Amino acid sequence: MGEIALNDAVRKGAPLVEITVRFVDGIDYAKATEQLNALADDFHLTPRPWYGDPQLRVGSATKEALERLFGWRLKRVLLAGRSGVYCWGEVSPVQRLPFQGVIHSISMSQPGADDDGQWYE
Numbered sequence: 001m002g003e004i005a006l007n008d009a010v011r012k013g014a015p016l017v018e019i020t021v022r023f024v025d026g027i028d029y030a031k032a033t034e035q036l037n038a039l040a041d042d043f044h045l046t047p048r049p050w051y052g053d054p055q056l057r058v059g060s061a062t063k064e065a066l067e068r069l070f071g072w073r074l075k076r077v078l079l080a081g082r083s084g085v086y087c088w089g090e091v092s093p094v095q096r097l098p099f100q101g102v103i104h105s106i107s108m109s110q111p112g113a114d115d116d117g118q119w120y121e
Contacts, residue, residue: 004041005040005041005042006041006042006044006060006061006062009042009062014062015063015076015086016060016061016062017060017061017062017063017066017074017088017108018058018059018060018108018109019045019058019059019060019061019066019106019107019108019109020050020056020057020058020059020106020107020108020109021036021045021056021057021058021059021103021105021106022055022056022103022104022105022106022107023055023056023057023102023103023104024055024101024102024103024104025055025104027101027102029049029054029055029057030047032099032102032103033045033046033047033057034047035099035102036098036099036103039069039098040061040065040068040069042061042062042064042065043059043060043061043062043065043066043069044059044060044061045057045058045059046058046059055104063075063088069098070094070095070096070097070098070106071092071094071095071096072090072092072093072094072095072106073090073091073092074088074089074090074091074108075088075089075091076088076089077089088108094106
């Protein structure tokens with residue numbers, strides 16, 4: 001579901017944020033992944049575990065989805081000494097986690113490998 005909206009965002013020039021979600025221990029990880037993916041079309045976690053760890057999922061999202069879902073505000077930052085190459089900078093940390101007791105943490109990969117240094121904002 002979300003992959004189509006993410007592809008549309010990329011076509012419009014929106015860079016994506018690569019994210020990693022760690023779920024709390026002992027829940028139904030597949031169901032939790034489906035529930036999170038159903039929240040927004042511009043947020044998508046892969047259904048399979050990351051690095052063989054059943055609690056981890058990797059995915060992509062727009063910065064707008066991360067702000068709506070988690071209150072996590074990001075901005076693009078020009079890498080020092082790298083003309084036209086950007087990474088994500090945190091304006092404010094994660095403020096909330098949807099589905100109480102399901103998500104342990106969310107983080108991002110750096111530098112933004114999905115963003116390819118394209119112009120945005």
